[in-house]
Amino acid sequence: MNTPQTPDIHSPAGAPFTATRRGFLAGAGAALVVGFTLPHAGRALAAEASFTPNAWLRITPDNRITVVCGSSEMGQGVLTAIPQLMAEELDADWANVRVEQAPANTAFNNPAFGMQATGGSTTVRGHWDVMRNAGATARAMLVAAAAEQWKVPAAECRTEAGQVIHGSKKLSYGALAEAAAKQKPPEKVALKDPKDFKIVGQRKARLDTAGKTNGSAKYGIDVDLPGMLVAVMARAPLPGAKVAKLDDSKAKAVKGVKQVIALPTGVAVLATGYWAAKKGRDALELYWDLGANTGLNSAKVTAMLTEGASTASAVALQTGSADAKGAKTVEATYEVPYLAHACMEPMNCTAWVKPDGVEIWAGTQSQGPVQGILSQVASVDPGKVKVNTMMLGGGFGRRFAPDFVIDATLLSKISGAPVKLIYTREDDMAAGFYRPASVAKFSGGLSADGKATVLNAGVGSPSIMDASGFMKIPENGVDSFAMEGIADHPYNIANQRLAYGRKEPGPTVWFWRSVGHSQNIFFMESFIDEMAAAAGKDPYQFRRALLDKQPRYKQVLEVAAQKAGWGKPLPAGVFRGIAVAQSFGSYVAEVVEVSVNPDGSPKVHRVVAAVDCGMTVNPAIIERQIEGGIVFGLTAALYGKITLKDGRVEQGNFHDYPVLRHHEMPKVEVHIVKSTEKPGGIGEPGTPPIAPAVANALFAATGKRLRSLPFDTEQLKKA
Missing domain, CATH: 3.30.365.10 (Aldehyde oxidase/xanthine dehydrogenase, molybdopterin binding domain)
Incomplete structure (x- = not known):
């Protein structure tokens, strides 16, 4: 059985950084910022007489509280979430909180990476303790300044909404800014019990919305x-x-x-x-x-990756007997193409x-x-x-x-x-960095009573770790990005061999939203569904029975199924599919409702998602990120492919690399599971389950298994 622990903070794609001196880390500076009085970079940003206890915070006499965010804002909400973390422990008045983008400086290193960078859904989970400690430290210094002025013990003072209070006396943080700047920061501060949070966990309006709507935000x-x-x-x-x-x-x-x-x-x-x-x-x-790429085409890519999957020898996980067989054998081969990022801003x-x-x-x-x-x-x-x-x-x-x-x-x-x-759109599309194409060959064994007892998988794929220039493939030869979502799957199966076969067809591969999980969850959750069908079991109940030692997986699966009405009647021609995944420390299950049009094109009517991302900062942002991840993954499942002919990429713009249109958008329901676990990431985990959930629903609708992406609608056409 594979019983993965909640993963450590990861790289832009989810695998641990193993930085070398080569590539683009050279000279970048990677000192981890863990102290809160060390960084004096913030003082250079401070207005005269302001209180700048650390690089991330500035309080001015006019009561403005400015949080400096070292992470990049690309729609995921960090310019709001990071200030919420700071403001919570500071006991700030949210109406007075502002945010600034930090300059490049090691003072603003992402604790998850040891360098200033944004990726891997790490900003909140990486800064969870850092920003809270920074806010609590500043609050303690403000209290000390007020207590000194009032000549009372600091322990008798309290803070609320940007004020220090003692009995009937009150002083705003702005009024205390100059005096607080003279206080010695405490060596250790107590953080709030999450049950006392007033800002973290709340649906605060995003601080970057106004600039994006009135045009003042600059790209x-x-x-x-x-x-x-x-x-x-x-x-x-x-x-x-x-x-x-x-x-x-x-x-x-x-x-x-x-x-x-x-x-x-x-x-x-x-x-x-x-x-x-x-x-x-x-x-x-x-x-x-x-x-060497003269004459390269997609057929050659497929052949190369299929060979890699068939001969995969870098073993990521092996348990039980390598020669185990089931009473019934299930086999399937899956494939996904290269994908462009297609950012709206080239x-x-x-x-x-x-x-x-x-x-x-x-x-x-x-x-x-x-x-x-x-x-x-x-x-x-x-x-x-x-x-x-x-x-x-x-x-x-x-x-x-x-x-x-x-x-x-x-x-x-x-x-x-x-x-x-x-870059023109065509430049970016045709000469860019791609999500790896990948082929996976699965075989599984079922016992006579329909339980999964054997799982073997070989994955043929290029290496993102090598392409990155700053990570090294470990001695076992396993690129963790190529195997994530498979090597750490949650299912209780006794006999397993999961291996990687590296192949490099030619195009540059790179991190893509949810990275290896984006293709591997499609492979894994499609095959688990195939095993359920071969066993004659309900796909939800089949998964649930294999998750007896994975409570967080099991809970989101159950919540999604219950909220979607799994097992209850649907309108004629509409069918359900289900999938579950963990990525970047968060657990997401998705149930879709799908029908098939006469031309074979799928219509996704509804998606019900359950997410356990640990303790939450802003539920509204979580919902939007799950929705966005679903759109991103659904676009790839329905349309996304970069193909090659005569050594060149064939796609150039949205006419031949389409994205999901407004009229195709399903209704999405997001259910956040309450949790006291450490925060997980949220920018990417909504993407992996959507493609397999749709594929599984299409099987329920038509009896046909679509094992490659994007879905081939010709296979679904009604006779």
């Missing part, structure tokens, strides 16, 4: 600097491609084009504006030598290499690593690299990559001007 693509040039690149189609022939004369003839610069990753056209740069780029006469970065340093403006998930990388690109000290973190118009792991900031900085360095590099 990377909004940046405009005096003398700035705009760059558009003809990017290398796949890794290893080299320029075989280039004629830039027509590009240089386009009005507004100033320079054409060749980089290792492609050829850039720099102009006075975007359209001139794009026209110039399109006018390039450019021929590529695709090298990749962009504005860089300005000056004589005394570098300044960039970018929506990045990796400020710390970027600071280290660009110090090398521009040959300056990391402290001379200023990173202005803009709002991110979607991240999903894509903006953890450094490609767009490196190229923008190189272009500024070579051109001598500030440069805004913008």
Whole structure:
């Protein structure tokens, strides 16, 4: 039996960081901030006479409480959740709380990573103790200042809504700011019992909503600097491609084009504006030598990954007997394609290499690593690299990559001007970083009474760990991203062999929302459903019986089934499917209701999700993230695929890489399971269960198993 513990805080994708000196961690600085009076970086941000007890908090005499957030806001709500954590222990008046985006500085390192970066659904769980301790420390200093002024014991004072109170006497935090700044921070503070929370756990309105609706919020693509040039690149189609022939004369003839610069990753056209740069780029006469990827196509990718799955020898988990057989055998092979991130805001970065340093403006998930990388690109000290973190118009792991900031900085360095590099949608789609394609071969055994007794799986997939440049594949050869969701599945099955077969077809692979769980939960939960069908068991009850030692899995499964009315009649032609998963420390079960249109296309009517993410900060944000994860995963299940022909990606924009439309959106119900466990992540866990839940419902509707994504509607057409 596999009985995984709740995982430790993980990387942008969920696997533990094993940082090396190579790749983009070089020079990034990875000191973990655990003290609350150490970081003096915050003092540089402080107004005169303000109270700045640590890097994350500033209280000014006008009663404004400013929380500085080191994590990137890409829609997941960190600019609200982090202030809620601080404000709770501070006993702040929420109406006076503001938030600022932090500069790149080790003082703002994500405790989960040991560097300033956002990913792996780690912000809240990584900062849960840090921000609470910071708020409690500041509150203790404010109380000490008031007690000293009133000449009373600090223990007799209390705090409430931004005030220190003693009997009938009250002083606001703003009035105490200057005096509190002179207090010595306590070495240890007591944190609140969660039952006493007044701000954490509440549906507070998001602090970034106003800026996003009135246009004052600035994204990377909004940046405009005096003398700035705009760059558009003809990017290398796949890794290893080299320029075989280039004629830039027509590009240089386009009005507004100033320079054409060749980089290792492609050829850039720099102009006075975007359209001139794009026209110039399109006018390039450019021929590529695709090298080893010449002739690469999707059929070859499938063949390579199928071989990897068939010969998988890097064992991630083995229990019981390797030769065990069941009374009945079930076998299935599954496949998923490469997927693009398709962020609504295409990749962009504005860089300005000056004589005394570098300044960039970018929506990045990796400020710390970027600071280290660009110090090398521009040959300056990391402290001379200023990173202005803009709002991110979607991240999903894509903006953890450094490609767009490196190229923008190189272009500024070579051109001598500030440069805004913008990827067109087609550039980003066709030369980007992809969720790995993957093939999984499963075999399972059932006892005579229908219990699962054997589970074998081989997974053929490229390695994200190796592609990342900052993680090392362990000696056992198992890329943990390629196996997460399978190697740590919860089901009580006695005999198992779960193995990885690495294959590298060519395209760059990268972190994608929920990473390995996004494909592996589809594989795992589809196969468990197949075993249930072969056993003649109800798929919900079959799972439930295998979760006797996994109470959190079992609870969300039960809640989702109960709230969805599992087993109760549905309208004619509508059928249910179910799936459950744990990712990033959170447990999610989803039940879907599906029908099939005459043309074979599925219609998802309703999704009922149960989530146990431990202690919660903002239920409204949790609900929105589960909904968003469902949309993301459903889009991939219905439409998502990056295919290859003659060494090039075939997709270019939303016409051939569609996303879920408004009229296709199902009704979504999110039920949060109350928990006293430590917080789990929430940005990604809603994604993994949706594809298998739909696939399982389609089997219930049609009797046909769809084992590859996106769903092949031809198989579902009614005769």
